[in-house]
Amino acid sequence: xxxxxxxxxxxxxxxxxxxxxxxxxxxxxxxxxxxxxxxxxxxxxxxxxxxxxxxxxxxxxxxxxxxxxxxxxxxxxxxxxxxxxxxxxxxxxxxxxxxxxxxxxxxxxxxxxxxxxxxxxxxxxxxxxxxxxxxxxxxxxxxxxxxxxxxxxxxxxxxxxxxxxxxxxxxxxxxxxxxxxxxxxxxxxxxxxxxxxxxxxxxxxxxxxxxxxxxxxxxxxxxxxxxxxxxxxxxxxxxxxxxxxxxxxxxxxxxxxxxxxxxxxxxxxxxxxxxxxxxxxxxxxxxxxxxxxxxxxxxxxx
Numbered sequence: 001x002x003x004x005x006x007x008x009x010x011x012x013x014x015x016x017x018x019x020x021x022x023x024x025x026x027x028x029x030x031x032x033x034x035x036x037x038x039x040x041x042x043x044x045x046x047x048x049x050x051x052x053x054x055x056x057x058x059x060x061x062x063x064x065x066x067x068x069x070x071x072x073x074x075x076x077x078x079x080x081x082x083x084x085x086x087x088x089x090x091x092x093x094x095x096x097x098x099x100x101x102x103x104x105x106x107x108x109x110x111x112x113x114x115x116x117x118x119x120x121x122x123x124x125x126x127x128x129x130x131x132x133x134x135x136x137x138x139x140x141x142x143x144x145x146x147x148x149x150x151x152x153x154x155x156x157x158x159x160x161x162x163x164x165x166x167x168x169x170x171x172x173x174x175x176x177x178x179x180x181x182x183x184x185x186x187x188x189x190x191x192x193x194x195x196x197x198x199x200x201x202x203x204x205x206x207x208x209x210x211x212x213x214x215x216x217x218x219x220x221x222x223x224x225x226x227x228x229x230x231x232x233x234x235x236x237x238x239x240x241x242x243x244x245x246x247x248x249x250x251x252x253x254x255x256x257x258x259x260x261x262x263x264x265x266x267x268x269x270x271x272x273x274x275x276x277x278x279x280x281x282x283x284x285x286x287x288x289x290x291x292x293x294x295x296x297x298x299x300x301x302x
Contacts, residue, residue: 047073047147048085048138051115058157059099062124066100066154067117068136070107073147075114083143084108087118087136094132094156099123106140120154128160130202130262161265162195164205166255166272172279173218174243189219189239189274191255195264199228203262209239212252214276218242219253228262241276251276 022036051069068087076083088104089096096102101121109116118136137151174187193205208223220240228235237255255272 046144049147050152053149056155060124065119071115082108086140092133094134128263129158158263161263167192170275187241191237194234198231201230203228205260206258210254214251214253
């Protein structure tokens with residue numbers, strides 16, 4: 001029978017491998033043509049993957065290209081058919097045609113290649129939108145394998161985000177808590193939180209008061225979350241003021257934006273400062289009560 005010899009093979013990287021097949025010991029027969037042949041084993045243990053599992057870009061008013069890199073586990077070395085792989089996009093919350101241009105490309109690699117660049121056009125606009133995403137994936141490998149990460153998520157940040165502003169209100173402290181207890185009219189410090197343009201659905205802010213020179217003896221703390229409806233531009237936060245009869249300077253309380261979601265942004269001037277103006281002024285009088293201060297012959301008694 002025929003006898004053949006072959007070179008040992010393994011599953012490690014190193015390019016194509018081959019072994020030789022040789023005909024020997026032919027009795028009663030004639031070997032036609034060549035008595036040996038080379039068998040080539042094409043390398044298929046290479047892997048191809050994205051260089052990063054995520055990409056983040058900020059939208060502009062005009063279209064630009066996002067470059068996404070796919071990389072081989074090591075430089076390709078093959079004498080067989082060119083390895084190839086397909087890269088394609090798919091919608092997430094970002095929609096092709098509105099936020100980016102859908103693409104599908106098949107890359108074919110030559111020996112020595114180790115990477116390829118896939119470009120996706122990101123479409124610009126002047127519309128305020130929430131942060132959006134789409135996915136780019138690998139598929140249909142030939143002569144290689146899909147590695148990890150096999151897909152990457154592209155996040156598009158909106159550059160038309162609405163700027164958050166908090167107003168700077170002021171209010172008189174309120175009625176005298178000792179002399180006119182039955183007539184006290186508590187005052188409110190009303191902050192207005194506004195946006196530079198209509199909100200998009202999914203936008204929200206978390207807010208809270210914070211002491212300035214005023215403290216818990218001067219106002220009641222407030223905090224909360226406001227979820228904007230589409231098209232909304234502002235809302236109010238009411239902070240109750242605690243009345244007293246003490247003479248004190250004008251005091252401050254802050255309303256701070258702690259966090260937000262959606263197509264919003266803040267800057268150094270976002271937070272608001274409210275003023276609580278003292279109205280407990282002493283006055284000179286004879287035999288009378290003036291804002292809770294009992295004075296007789298211009299001497300303070302109580």
